[in-house]
Amino acid sequence: MNEMIRIEGQDLEIARLDSQAYYTLMEADALPNHGRTELIEGVLVPMSPSSNPHGFILVDLTAALAPLAPSGLKGCIDVAISFSEGLVLAPDLAFVPKQYKTEVIPGREIALIIEVSVSSIGHDLNLKSQIYGAQGVPHYWVVDVDSRVTHVHTSPGAEGYGSAQQVSWDEPIAPTFAPDAKLVFSETFEN
Secondary structure (H helix, E strand, C coil): CCCEEEECCEEEECCCCCHHHHHHHHHCCCCCHHHCEEEECCEEEECCCCCHHHHHHHHHHHHHHHHHCCCCEEEEECCCEEEECCEEECCCEEEEECCCCCCECCHHHCCEEEEEECCCHHHHHHHHHHHHHHCCCCCEEEEECCCCEEEEEEEEECCEEEEEEEEECCCEECCCCCCCCCEEHHHHCCC
């Protein structure tokens, strides 16, 4: 049975969108929330609004990581990625093979996805970690601005990630594509 929703006393069936409909709405500038939405199980889900702390951290993070990426990878900021039919997410930062010029990128091909969390920590640590893990994204970081820790997820599987650890911003961290890099986020992020 299809999922129902109650509106003004009437039970109505939810009409789910496919990925193509999502991109058509995006191109027509017809998405709500100024286009800051994602498509999860065919349903438009609003993204958290961007804020200055979020934006500043994302700029510093991109500046620190992009030069470390090997020549075959490119860093993508807030780019909509279609993981499967009815699932389009726009991670804050994703390192993907340069060969991909379309919206569809297999999760296992993405070297690293990073979400910067100011107001979306629960969403990023729960729903998004389950989705990214199930899609086979090998490495997923959640940069928790309020707690000043980075949640590092590895070992993706059908239920999400098999391993998650917290790295304090005072401890060194390195992406797997540059294992010798020792970034200390407390020094990386401008205060």
